[in-house]
Amino acid sequence: MIEKIKKIKNELGKKLVILTHHYQQKEIVGLGDFQGDSFGLSQKAAADQDVEFIVFCGVHFMAESAAILARPGQIVQIPDMDAGCWMADMADSIMVERAWDELTAIAGEDSVTPLVYMNSDAFIKAHCGRNGGAVCTSSNAPDAFKWAFEKREKIFFFPDEHLGRNTGNRMNIPADQMIIWDRSKPLGGNSEESIKNAKVILWDGYCLVHTRFTVDQINDRRREFPEANIVVHPECTQEVVNAADAVGSTSFIVNYVKEAPAGSTIIIGTEINLIERLAIEYPDMKIMTLSDSMCPNMAKITLDNLLWTLENIGRVNIVTVEDDIKKDAGLALDRMLELAPK
Ligand code: 13P
Ligand code: SF4
Numbered sequence: 001m002i003e004k005i006k007k008i009k010n011e012l013g014k015k016l017v018i019l020t021h022h023y024q025q026k027e028i029v030g031l032g033d034f035q036g037d038s039f040g041l042s043q044k045a046a047a048d049q050d051v052e053f054i055v056f057c058g059v060h061f062m063a064e065s066a067a068i069l070a071r072p073g074q075i076v077q078i079p080d081m082d083a084g085c086w087m088a089d090m091a092d093s094i095m096v097e098r099a100w101d102e103l104t105a106i107a108g109e110d111s112v113t114p115l116v117y118m119n120s121d122a123f124i125k126a127h128c129g130r131n132g133g134a135v136c137t138s139s140n141a142p143d144a145f146k147w148a149f150e151k152r153e154k155i156f157f158f159p160d161e162h163l164g165r166n167t168g169n170r171m172n173i174p175a176d177q178m179i180i181w182d183r184s185k186p187l188g189g190n191s192e193e194s195i196k197n198a199k200v201i202l203w204d205g206y207c208l209v210h211t212r213f214t215v216d217q218i219n220d221r222r223r224e225f226p227e228a229n230i231v232v233h234p235e236c237t238q239e240v241v242n243a244a245d246a247v248g249s250t251s252f253i254v255n256y257v258k259e260a261p262a263g264s265t266i267i268i269g270t271e272i273n274l275i276e277r278l279a280i281e282y283p284d285m286k287i288m289t290l291s292d293s294m295c296p297n298m299a300k301i302t303l304d305n306l307l308w309t310l311e312n313i314g315r316v317n318i319v320t321v322e323d324d325i326k327k328d329a330g331l332a333l334d335r336m337l338e339l340a341p342k
Contacts, residue, residue, distance in 0.1 A: 159205030
């Protein structure tokens with residue numbers, strides 16, 4: 001299969017680019033043209049104006065964002081349409097619009113900026129674009145918060161409670177000014193007064209891969225490997241983030257390892273495929289998982305369905321977005337791209 005994939009890649013030459021997220025299996029990453037975090041992959045999709053076909057090895061919201069940023073005529077395909085994201089599924093446009101109406105009826109529309117994490121569908125990104133908001137990723141969330149606070153006094157952040165809270169903590173926002181929006185309750189389970197006092201309103205979504213990590217695991221690892229540095233993704237809970245030595249996006253984690261001196265011991269709290277690849281790439285270091293946690297959605301991309309996609313280039317699993325949604329979601333994504341991580 002690898003040889004067949006390489007042959008088709010050769011035949012298509014510059015017409016094709018294969019983008020792979022850091023959580024992809026190593027065989028897939030090995031066949032990709034560019035590997036990155038959500039932000040880097042979007043930048044790449046927006047920049048690749050000459051290619052005809054973008055094959056996105058990642059989850060659906062990432063391929064959908066590439067389709068929004070692509071120029072007219074470019075085709076984005078994903079090897080498995082069912083490669084979704086649990087967290088993205090925790091907010092849909094009906095729920096978000098209802099929450100937005102309830103929230104702004106109390107706080108006033110001019111006082112809330114909606115900020116949506118990249119892990120969301122195009123309808124929600126479009127809602128943000130229409131209402132003066134932006135998309136952010138784990139690599140530019142602090143800059144997006146700063147940008148949002150310059151515009152309005154409150155941020156409505158969705159769908160990841162933890163990235164929102166960890167970013168708020170980093171910006172020294174007091175805990176009592178960050179409230180949770182429980183999507184199953186009227187007013188998100190809050191009183192009018194707490195909404196008026198809040199600086200950040202956090203949707204109650206989360207990632208099952210990252211919320212599995214615990215402070216006990218960190219303590220156990222530290223006992224066993226006192227020399228280790230522990231780095232985690234900001235989708236982990238605040239307790240885990242506070243107990244770690246460093247926190248950042250998947251590309252941040254890759255660079256953290258790259259810049260560490262030979263002989264380092266690094267324990268990582270994120271998806272296992274990335275950690276296992278880093279352990280192979282840096283045999284002069286001891287690189288371990290905080291505990292093994294796999295994203296079954298990312299694992300849906302296989303050599304089999306990648307080959308099938310390439311054999312049917314331009315024809316199968318094309319990711320499309322309706323024009324009006326594309327326009328508004330594109331606004332929110334363009335604002336994100338302007339907030340490039342430093
Ligand atoms: P990154 O943007 O850090 O790659 O994260 C994407 C993601 O889905 C993490 O679970
Ligand atoms: Fe979604 Fe979590 Fe998988 Fe990332 S690791 S794609 S947030 S389910």
